[in-house]
Amino acid sequence: MSRHHRAQKWSTHSPKLRKIIQPQLPQKCIDCPHPVMPTDKWQVGHRNAAGTGGPPTLANVGPSHAWCPYCRKRCNQVAGGKLGARISNRNRNARRDIREW
Numbered sequence: 819m820s821r822h823h824r825a826q827k828w829s830t831h832s833p834k835l836r837k838i839i840q841p842q843l844p845q846k847c848i849d850c851p852h853p854v855m856p857t858d859k860w861q862v863g864h865r866n867a868a869g870t871g872g873p874p875t876l877a878n879v880g881p882s883h884a885w886c887p888y889c890r891k892r893c894n895q896v897a898g899g900k901l902g903a904r905i906s907n908r909n910r911n912a913r914r915d916i917r918e919w
Contacts, residue, residue: 831874832862839881848880849893859884863894867901 839845843856847863854860863882866872882894 835862835874835876835879838876839879843881845881847883847886847893849882849897850886850889850891852883852886852888854881854883858887861894863897867897869898869901869905 839862840856843860844853846852847854847860848865849863860881861884862879864872864874865878865880868874872878882897883889884892884894886893
């Protein structure tokens with residue numbers, strides 16, 4: 819979990835955005851090509867990741883499956899996992915430039 823999500827400020831945005839997005843369903847999931855239906859379990863996901871500075875605005879967020887029945891995956895968690903792996907790999911590769919003794 820990123821520092822952004824641990825901050826108290828973050829917990830106030832998601833419920834408000836969820837109330838705005840809920841009446842607009844069905845909408846396309848932001849992480850896969852399938853629709854998020856009103857009866858599906860879904861989460862507020864970022865188009866530009868919060869961990870990289872994506873703002874919690876209505877233009878940057880949308881519905882993302884908690885479990886996609888078509889893809890058979892957790893769309894929002896998979897996207898966050900890929901971001902975490904990318905950051906970890908970047909940090910790991912940066913450490914290779916240090917001279918080994």
